[in-house]
Amino acid sequence: MTGMNTSNEDRRIGCIFDADGTLLDSMGFWQALPQRFLESRQIAAPADISKVLADMSLPESCAYLHQQYLGELSTEDIRQEITAMIRQAYAEQITLKPGVMALLSGLQEKGIVMCVASTSDQLLLEMCFQRLGISSLRVDLKFSSPPATSFAFRVSVIFLRGVLLADNRLPSNAFM
Numbered sequence: 001m002t003g004m005n006t007s008n009e010d011r012r013i014g015c016i017f018d019a020d021g022t023l024l025d026s027m028g029f030w031q032a033l034p035q036r037f038l039e040s041r042q043i044a045a046p047a048d049i050s051k052v053l054a055d056m057s058l059p060e061s062c063a064y065l066h067q068q069y070l071g072e073l074s075t076e077d078i079r080q081e082i083t084a085m086i087r088q089a090y091a092e093q094i095t096l097k098p099g100v101m102a103l104l105s106g107l108q109e110k111g112i113v114m115c116v117a118s119t120s121d122q123l124l125l126e127m128c129f130q131r132l133g134i135s136s137l138r139v140d141l142k143f144s145s146p147p148a149t150s151f152a153f154r155v156s157v158i159f160l161r162g163v164l165l166a167d168n169r170l171p172s173n174a175f176m
Contacts, residue, residue, distance in 0.1 A: 014115070015107060020118070023100050025095050025097045038069060061082075065078050090128040091131070
């Protein structure tokens with residue numbers, strides 16, 4: 001850290017937010033997506049289909065659905081249909097979790113640096129954030145993994161305190 005000024009005046013408080021499940025009330029959509037997709041093709045989905053696909057990437061999920069249920073469709077056709085469902089949900093349906101806008105507005109008023117760091121699709125989040133009014137706030141979007149790495153490089157500050165806010169897969173004090 002040679003050459004960096006570390007006085008208390010230069011230290012900032014920052015918040016890193018995950019998008020899905022933290023700011024956006026989208027986890028129900030993601031959990032129901034496999035069943036909705038299969039039902040849209042008149043296929044009775046097993047109750048555990050979301051659990052089966054939970055740890056798979058989109059290409060892996062499409063390959064699984066092709067092999068198990070939709071041999072007549074290519075994995076690319078499946079991916080396109082699922083992507084269209086996701087795009088439509090982010091464009092029209094996904095909402096903010098209760099209290100998010102008030103929280104973000106309050107943090108902005110206090111001059112707290114805010115970032116949404118996500119591995120979600122950038123265009124989908126930008127479209128959703130625009131529709132929901134988050135784009136009017138000074139919230140930076142970063143797309144990488146892990147989220148804290150992206151944020152730390154972006155703001156180039158030394159934290160006095162920092163908070164990572166994510167869904168239940170990450171501890172809320174992971175950046176403290």
